[in-house]
Amino acid sequence: MRAEHRSSIPQGTLDMLILETVASGGVMHGFQIAESIFATSDDVLRVEEGSLYPALQRLLVKGFLVGKWGKTPDNRRARYYRLTAAGRKHLGLEVAEYLRVNRAIARIIQPAES
């Protein structure tokens, strides 16, 4: 049984999560990306399918991902996504920025113990 408390993806982080997932997973299709984010986040982050494909299109257009059609193990056609060099560079910047902001937020809501 899956976790009951699922959270939506924080605004603005979906692109980063997709890029990170593809960066560590290699070559994946849309469904695998969604499932991987869900599983890697211990069933907390459920990617809305309604946001996933627009995001993938956005990343294709920006040149951060490239898509190539292939076959799934049970012989169904799927578009497999791969990270580009530009995507890897962008991911680095996004992650750095995200961590910086996150640490700042953490400092505010969790003041250092005396």
Add this chain to the structure above:
Amino acid sequence: MGETLRRIWYWLRTTREQARLDEEMRLHIALRADQLERDGMTQAEVAKAARYKFGNQLQMRERSREMWISRWMEDMFRDLRIGSRRLTRSPGFTVVAVLTLALGIGANTAIFSVVRAVLLEPLTYKEPDRIVAVQTLWTKTNRPGNVSGGDYSDLVAEPSPFTAATRYIGGELPIETGGQAEFVGAYRIDLGFADVFQLKPVVGQLITPEEFKTKAAVALVSESFAVRHFGERNRAMGQTLHFEESAMSIVGVLPAAFRFPPKAELWFPMAWGSTNRTSGYYKAVALLKPDVTAEAARAHLSTVGSRFRRHFHRRTRTNHLP
């Protein structure tokens, strides 16, 4: 390849890219369905849940397409507005701006044709060019309007330019079934309705002439309604629908693609009692006989209308509009 070029690339291949996107979504739904089935759901539950999880496909397609061009166009026009202030000072920039503007106009037209093809569904009934709306033309105001109960029977009486005709009236009505209530496009119809649109039910049967005569408590529903409420179309048969104080049972299911009037999902027989000639309550549609043009039908109805005027000394004349 620069970002601008890539956008134009995706945009030029809109149709192909759309087909690819559709294919990705279908795969996603199929894989999700497999997964849910492994979790022990029944097939009907699976189909419903997989589609539900996927959300509004059309909206998603729109949003995906937006990624290719429209957002970019907005940005571009904003840039152009800012840029145009510098045009006089920089002739080199003028050429670039004019070229970009031309591209922008091209994109706009393309998006319109895509929207038209995707959003405005094609007519789903047979021979739409033979189906006409029959209306009353109020001579005082020269405006077309609904048909009154009294006029209607004269309008479709033999000799008639129509193979079949029907009245209908309705709208979004609160319908309750199986403990759930929702507003459904529900219309009271006449015997000729199925003939005008040459309908065949996918399950069950049409409402019979006898049922129309006795105003039986029966209804037809669309496949979309049947699947939404009962899981599959076969299960809709014999189910009870409540509307206000009355209860109707479903005798037939019409194809999901058939939508007339545009939002209709439920049709039931009307008690057409009114013979009043002064107020038009009903809308009416008719199927032209194969060899009759809309123009000929218009002429015929004009004659009927003039006869009305002589007989009833009324201010109305009848007409029809395709």
